[in-house]
Amino acid sequence: MLRRIIDLITSLKLTIVCLAAGMVLIFTGTMAQVHLGIHEAQERYFQSWVVWWPMEGNGFRLPIFPGGHLIGAVLLVNLIAAHVKRFRWTSKKIGIHLIHAGLIIMLAGGLFTDLFAVESHMRLQRGDTKNYSEDQRHMELAVIDTSGNDLDQVTAIPESLLKNNRTIDHWSLPFRIVVRNFYQNADLKMLRDAGPAAKPIANQGPGAMIAVRPLPRTTAQDERDVPAAAIEIVPKEGNSLGTWLVSDALGAPQTFSCGGRTWMIAMRTARYYKPYSVTLQKFTHEKYAGTEIPKNFASKVTLIDPERSVNRDVLIYMNHPLRYRGETFYQAGFQQDDRATILQVVHNPSFLAPYVACIIVAAGLLWQFGFHLFGFARQKRTATV
């Protein structure tokens, strides 16, 4: 029995089945990108264990195809097992082993990146200084204690904790937060424009004059969800202070008092704080003469890191990112008629894996096909004689 299992997981047939399944998955996933958008299709097809049908809803769902992670994992096991079992240190085999060792590193690196890489954005207007980047796809509820002299104390609650009727109790806050309503994507309108039937979901702040209409999650490439929630502030000693509407569509944070201190509350994109800061000096957007074709985008920034005594100017432009303290800053875009730059900030601990893998595989391929090519020429010569 064990033998049969070993035979199965080391078999060439399993390799071919995995590769074929991979092709089917990639093809259908690519076609699905047309309707779902790149990001959504990626999550459902490639970064999942199984592909479900139907895709949406909490009702009855069938797993209809293995997802990217499952196929990748099986292929990884199959590759490792097969090569452990068949390893031979001969010149004829060494190329094959090298190729597959490289592929193993690449697959493992891909999985690692999927699990641990963090992508965020830093949006800077000229003169702006920021010591954090923002994750456009995730929100947080920031509760800020503004009573300190120099520093604000920020308590950030991730979006995933904001579910209907959940109570959030944190040691740093003298009150509890009760989530009354939570919408993944919503449309906010002034009450007087929203028709007679509309009712506000909050009774404090501007939210008392706003109607909230839930929307399905967006799939368009250039749009994102606008989440909204109604939260009730209940002091740990005393009565409820009321319900506030929070959403990043609202703009400025809202203020209230509790426990003799002034608090600000806002739903905003999740922030990753850094031990250094970046200031935009200048953004340039060059075009080819007489056309709208972009020639170059470049951001000149000042990087200040007191911990490491760094204070220098850096030019970030196309194909020339800034790599600093495990993070990489890429020129990703611009806004507001070139007055603001958008830098993509990536933290990927396994970014070297594909480089290493590529070199190993290329060496293996050259060895193997070089070996074969000579054989091919030899065969031909004997055939023509």
Next chain:
Amino acid sequence: MKRFVPLIVLLVMAGWIAENWMPPKPTNNAVDLVRFGKIPVMVGGRAKPLDTVARNSLLIIHGKQELILDNGRTLTATAGFADVLFHESTADQYPVFHIQNDEVLGLFGWEQSQRKYFSFAEFSPFLKQIEEQGDQADKLEAVQRSAFQSAILNLRNGLVLYQRLKNSVQLEGTAHFAAELKNYISTIPGAAKAAVQAQHGENFDRSELNAVAELIQKYEKISELAYVLAVPPIEPSGEWRSVGDSLLRSVVAGEIHPVVVEYAQIGDAYRANDHRQFNQHVDALINWFAKEQPNATKRASFEFLFNRLQPFTQSMALYILAFLLACASWLGWSRTLNRSAFLLLLLALAIHTFGLGSRMYLQERPPVTNLYSSAIFIGWGAVIVALILERIFQDGIGAACAGAIGFVTLIIAHHLAGSGDTLEMLQAVLDTNIWLATHVVAITTGYSAMFLAGMLAIIYIVRGVFTRSLKKQTADSLARMTYGVVCFATLFSFVGTVLGGIWADQSWGRFWGWDPKENGAVLIVLWCAIILHARWGGFIRQRGLMMMAVFGNIVTSFSWFGVNMLGVGLHSYGFMQKAFPWLLGFMISQLALITIATTPLEQWRSFRETGTPSPDENLATDPVA
């Protein structure tokens, strides 16, 4: 005698080519449009000769690089362009705008008839209507537009381009431009004085101010409209400007740019039909450029030559001829025909290489920068590999593949050129010669090899099923060639894909982003891996290998074209929609070939009638097991 036939074939074809390469005779008693066509201008961010602007504009508006007038006379692009620039009342009558959509014709109350081409003059009563309809269509995404909307938008864009071209060097309707300029520059000091006086509340001569104001308005208009930036900078760090822009700056400079003056003289001479004056001023302008802008002039002159030679059209003709000769060689007279095909292919390849190299020189880039150049390069790469195979095996198979792939890829390139300049400037992220030279070249070489393997397999299947010519030895060598080429394709596709990942890591911060073009590339790699593993495992033999190689054509065409049609992702700069039916047709034809190959081997003509043992009786040799 037979020995000389290939040489004779080669010499005849080389003679035909050489005739095209002869420089045209200089014309003494007519306007010299050859010299005129070499004048460099700046359009689309690149300095190019007027000839290129003329050809590309005509291609966009008219769909062809030549114009056939209603009286049957053929007009070259440059000749027509000279009228557009200097004599628009004539150009307005040329039937250039191509309309086939009956709903568009119906908009103007016209019935569909034999006529497909219409002149600007015919549209002039409807310009407002066309603009409104075009604007509405413009709001939609390309995929959402109906046939009518696409057609009307096309027409609107064509009309806009035409009007911008007309106003590139002078405002349309100007009769004596040189005299007007003289007047302009002489009145500026007086007007400036009057303006200062007016500012200080003194008495001033209003008529002087008015005369200049009128001209300035005119030049503002052409500086807004101009499509061509005709005036080069005097100092090296400056920018190219339109004639109107340059004239507006003359107010401060106090003098008119010499290029503007020459253009004015050229235009006046053209209208007066004075060919001597025209040629004299064209020469003066060219000489000025040669002195002040030597680099742009040299390139423009070379590009003019490149345009005239049309190297890809010539190699296309040679490729198809070589393909037919190679196929004929399997029926008889093999050695002679084979040799002829091989020599013709070498000639075709030489011209193809000249074309490819010229494009690289003109653009100062590695060979592949857009979809058009990828077609040129795929053909080129496949022809070289196929010719190497032909040299080794000498059985006409490599030659047939070279001819077929060379011809088809150049036809595809020809149809991809419809959108105008194929030497366009590159978007910021692509502006890196290292990655263009490695990633893009490796990927396209992989495509070449995939198509070559597919073509070899098609020859195997067609010859095997329909003819008696697939002998065992031929079948075996075809199998060996296909296998070798698939290995080659695997190497290049894999390396190319990974290099692409590294480029993406460098510029976007992720090695892999599941972008459709990336997915297409990895599909090719996976398919190659499946073919190789299936063969090494003994799951497929000769016929299976051939069927899988044909399917490789489908995978590769999806990766090359199909993903661009999805309209998503970062690689959509190669977007194109019209080719969809062709792509679908190609894929169906390949599936049909695979189905044909599934007929039992006993029924293949080659194995049924000749008694050749069918190749699947020979076990595949396994190079790794």
